Amino acid sequence: MYVAVKGGEKAIENAHAWLAEERRGDKDVAELSIAQIREQLSLAVNRVMAEGSLFDPDLAALAIKQARGDLIEAIFLIRAYRTTLPRFGYSNPVDTGEMTCDRRISATFKDAPGGQVLGPTFDYTHRLLDFKLAAEGEVAPAPEGQPRSGSTPHISGFLKAEDILQDEPASDAAPGDLTREPMEYPATRPLRLQSLTRGDEGFVLGMAYSTQRGYARNHAFVGELRIGKVAVEMEIPELGFAIEIGEVELTECETVNQFKGSKVEPPQFTRGYGLVFGQSERKSIAMALVDRALRWKELGEDNLGAPAQDEEFVLSHADNIQATGFLEHIKLPHYVDFQSELELVRKLRREAEDRISPKEAAE
Amino acid sequence: MTDQTNIAVAKRQEWMGLLARAPEDALMPLWDEMNTSPGFEWLRRPEVGGVMVRGRIGGSGAPFNLGEMTVTRCSLVLGDGTVGHGHVQGRSKRKAEAAALIDALMQTKAAGAIRARVLNPLAQQMQATKTARAAKAAATKVEFFTLVRGED
Incomplete structure (x- = not known):
């Protein structure tokens, strides 16, 4: 018998009203503005933009406020909003060589030009809680040096000149877009990178860490890490030429990895690549390590059966919105499903009891 | 294209890029100060959308899709038939309208005044912000020095 049940509207409405009140918290404490979140919780904003896959700091700040600081909930809100936007088109690939770098380090070349x-x-801070921040106070202006203009060359360029670093063949092939077509395996490297850059930071970090601990170890050095703004250009059909339509902050990580050579390639260094919206350093390093691990097949390396080498495993579990959607749906009413399970278990128990009982009777 | 049109295109790219990147609260006061409201008709009313930003593998290799950004665009035509386009970052329809009007007016006799009173001050403000960041970055550049070792 199927019984349709309705109800809960009033309870849901009241739950939402209470949620709004709890979100606001103690009214004696000043309310957070979107600008405060954008300016003072900017790394949270960056994470929501990266995993929400939409660069818009004000929207990400609003989502964080609405989600009471639950970043995965905020990412969910951004993803939902994103689907309502008409797609104007694709930009030209950004030129990270022209980035205005706020930060640029290399763990491999001390004297890198630039x-x-x-x-x-946060590096070189002592990770001690700073109780001065608990009190309001002015911040001293940061010291200034002689500003450098002009572009900062990529470290990989120097190694490439010597031919001891694998080249990334330039191409203008239109990459697949997982927001338009569902993922198919094996995936191309452009699709893998799209999936990783919007993947959950914790998941990508865990996968990258597993390679460092020995599950498909690939001996990564951070060849270069840079953070800064790049201009975004797009072809405008009605103009007949490309214009800049804005600029985005990015974190780029290039790893240089040991490679003994294969049947077809001489020993040389290989590369992993991470590029993420915002100042997202941990994520971009992790992305580069996982990218490199997933390249085992094209580099002729052995499949060690490591989780980070299994692209279907990595890519189909990296998206925290898919994951949380499926995980959290099990808390929603499953009364009918459960009712049938309950009936089944009761039936099995009755049958088991019936089998045992005659024996007991005989003893 | 002749050199002349190349120059015209380069100039238009420059101001359209500047307007696209400009923070709304930097552009709007300068534009409002101009107190110019030429008659126009919409060819396309302001609409908010997304553009998929692409990167290149390794910075120089094959392209891949990185994620979207918000963009607002509109097109209009002035009374004299000059067409202006606005394509600006973010979700401000006001800013897109101002950008399209400025793009149109920059193709008219008003260009000199707009450049002097809107575009130049705007470019200066944005350059100052950029230079200030570059100066702070420069102060965090590591100066290595070698310790003299105590073995003669």
């Missing part, structure tokens, strides 16, 4: 520029980093 220098080691630390930028506003």
Whole structure:
């Protein structure tokens, strides 16, 4: 018998009203503005933009406020909004060589042209809680040096000149777009990178860490890490030429990895690549390590059966919105499903009891 | 294309790019200050959409899709038939309209005044912000020095 049940509207409405009140918190404490979140929680904003796959700091800040700081919920809101936007087109590929770098470091070349520029980093802080921040106070202006203009060359360019670093063949082939067609395996490297850059930071970090601990180890050095703004250009059909339509902040990581050579290639360094919206350093390093691990087949390496080498495993579990959607749906009413399971278990138990009972009777 | 049109295109790319990147709260006060409201008709009313931003593998290799950004665009035509396009970052229809009007007026006799009173001050403001960041970055550049070792 199927019984349709309705109800809960009032409860849901009241739950949402209470949610709004809890979101606001104690009214004696000043309300957060979108600008405050955008300016003062900017790394959270960056993460929501990267995994929400939409560069718009004000929207990401709004989503964080609405989600009460639950970043996966905020990413969900951004993804949902994103689907309502008409797609105007695709940009020309951004030129990260022309990035205005706030930060640019290399773990492999001390004397890299352009220098080691630390930028506003947490590195070398002592990770001790700073109780001065608990009190309101003015911040001293950061010291200034002689600003450098002109572009900062990629470190990989120097190694490539010596031919000891694998080349990334330039191409203008239109890449697949997983927001338009469902993923298919094996996936191309452009599709893998699209999936990783919007993947969950924690998941991609865990996968990258697994390669460092020995599950398909690939001996990565951070050849270069740079953070800064790049201009975005797009062809405008009605104009007949390309114009800049804005600029985005990006974090780019290039790893240089050991490679002993294969049947077809001489020993040389290979590369992993990470490029992520915003200042997202941990994510872009992790992305580069996972990208490199997933390249085992094209580099003629052995399949060690490591999780980070299994692209279907990695890519189909990297998306936290798909994951949380499926995970959290099991808390929603499953009364009918469960009712049938309950009936089944009761029936099995009755049958088991019937089998045992005659024996007991005989004893 | 002749050199002349190449120059014209380069100039238009420059101001359209500047307007696209400009923060709304930097552009609008300068534009409002101009107090110019030429008659126009919409060819395309302002609409908010997304553009898929692409990167290149390794910075120089094959392209891949990185993620979208918000863009607002519109097109209009002035009374004299000059067409202006606005393609600006973000979701501000006001800013897109101002950008399209400025794009149109820059193709008219008003160009000199607009350049002097809107585009130049705007470019200066944005350059100052950029230079200030570059100066702070420069102060965090590591100066290595070698310690003299104590073995003669």
